[in-house]
């Protein structure tokens with residue numbers, strides 16, 4: 001995060017999928033760093049049962065008290081439900097099929113406000129009416145006639161995006177209804193298809209399976225990740241996925257993957 005200039009203090013919510021080490025062992029270090037950097041505002045932590053216990057135990061035996069509050073939210077990994085919501089975003093859990101309880105997450109932007117065309121409005125136009133225009137209302141004059149027709153003074157809102165994070169999991173079509181039409185899907189792709197049996201036995205997926213899920217979900221784009229260390233070259237995983245779903249890419253640390261500009 002430091003290398004890519006991501007400021008830890010701007011993070012207010014952390015979502016943990018499951019308690020295999022490669023998915024959360026860095027967490028205690030991050031929480032401690034936030035403490036040392038002088039964090040005061042609370043942090044919300046979402047994850048399966050056991051996460052709160054592990055963190056609490058580490059704090060207990062290191063006799064550490066953070067100078068900020070960690071708010072634990074236990075996620076039921078068996079159900080699809082809202083686990084977090086604020087003014088801008090809604091997050092659902094996605095039950096995944098892994099060796100231990102595991103949840104993916106669907107991040108959904110809420111509808112955005114309409115965009116004001118500033119130069120069309122008189123300089124003394126009130127803030128209250130700007131808010132109304134942003135909310136899609138027409139503004140009437142004292143006689144009740146429409147003085148400012150919304151569509152003339154605003155552009156439509158920017159698109160709201162959906163991103164689904166699905167790792168770790170074996171191939172399982174039961175997640176399809178939850179991720180239907182997402183703009184971007186991150187799906188684990190631990191193995192190549194030649195290891196399909198091994199993938200199934202270890203509750204992981206192949207690149208081809210990840211691509212099949214993306215295709216069946218009508219996803220806009222697929223990001224592959226969670227590659228087995230056996231693969232020195234990752235291109236074959238991408239090529240395999242592209243035979244099923246063209247818009248597939250490797251998730252590489254430090255790269256940006258932008259969800260449209262409109």
Ligand SMILES: [Zn+2]
Nearest residue numbers: 018020098168
């Ligand atoms: Zn795992």
Ligand SMILES: [Zn+2]
Nearest residue numbers: 020022023168
């Ligand atoms: Zn893993």
